[in-house]
Amino acid sequence: MNLTINIDHIATLREARGGVDPDPVTAAHLAELAGARGIVCHLREDRRHINDRDLRLLRETVKTKLDMEMAATEEIVKIAIETLPDLATLVPEKRQELTTEGGLDVRGNRHHLRDVIGELHRHDIRVSLFLDPVREQIAAARDVEADTVEIHTGEYANARTDAGRAELLEVVRGAARYARELGMTVNAGHGLNYINIIPFSTIAEIEEVSIGHAVIARAVLVGMRRAVGDMLALLPRG
Numbered sequence: 001m002n003l004t005i006n007i008d009h010i011a012t013l014r015e016a017r018g019g020v021d022p023d024p025v026t027a028a029h030l031a032e033l034a035g036a037r038g039i040v041c042h043l044r045e046d047r048r049h050i051n052d053r054d055l056r057l058l059r060e061t062v063k064t065k066l067d068m069e070m071a072a073t074e075e076i077v078k079i080a081i082e083t084l085p086d087l088a089t090l091v092p093e094k095r096q097e098l099t100t101e102g103g104l105d106v107r108g109n110r111h112h113l114r115d116v117i118g119e120l121h122r123h124d125i126r127v128s129l130f131l132d133p134v135r136e137q138i139a140a141a142r143d144v145e146a147d148t149v150e151i152h153t154g155e156y157a158n159a160r161t162d163a164g165r166a167e168l169l170e171v172v173r174g175a176a177r178y179a180r181e182l183g184m185t186v187n188a189g190h191g192l193n194y195i196n197i198i199p200f201s202t203i204a205e206i207e208e209v210s211i212g213h214a215v216i217a218r219a220v221l222v223g224m225r226r227a228v229g230d231m232l233a234l235l236p237r238g
């Protein structure tokens, strides 16, 4: 199972001060050096974290695979075609949300999604659809000619009991199997962390997991000792 790293939160931290640090492009490079098999970024309509400059530089510098998460809007599709990511992951997007909430309603948006996917395919961009683990949505993804589905793991990740989590893992497994039977590749993501990822390794149909928050949060904490030490080394001994 491959790991792709979502670097949006590095950009969120940069935007907190409106400066240039920390740079998500540098973080992407370090993630690749550490073994990530791809870099994911979400160019939102409101540019709250990743911006157009980041996307341009990531396209120039990412050596593994660039997965551009995006809403299927005219403006962003145009930017995707100019950027040519290795994968475009279409997600629903709401301005007020803290993070992506829920999967796409492919069944209710077949015509629009078929057009957008066709347009991206004409430019040789593979397309993934971010979906809840629901059979009808997965079948609809095949109908609109998606190459890949990314299964939304939020409900699994948020399960409050072991029994609930075990049940939701089987829901994800069933969805992954079904998508594979229909000939699509399967990714998964949202809310995965250092604990709930462990049972995931048993889902052979999942090719790739996309993880952001848990890895960036851990990076901040495991880096704290070193960062404080580096600053102390610059001060006269008190």
Ligand code: PXP
Pocket: 006, 008, 042, 069, 089, 091, 099, 100, 130, 150, 188, 189, 190, 191, 192, 210, 211, 212, 213, 214
């Ligand atoms: N996949 C998709 C489609 C997402 O929108 C996100 C969140 O940006 C992720 C994966 C990663 O989720 P998390 O940050 O919770 O690991």
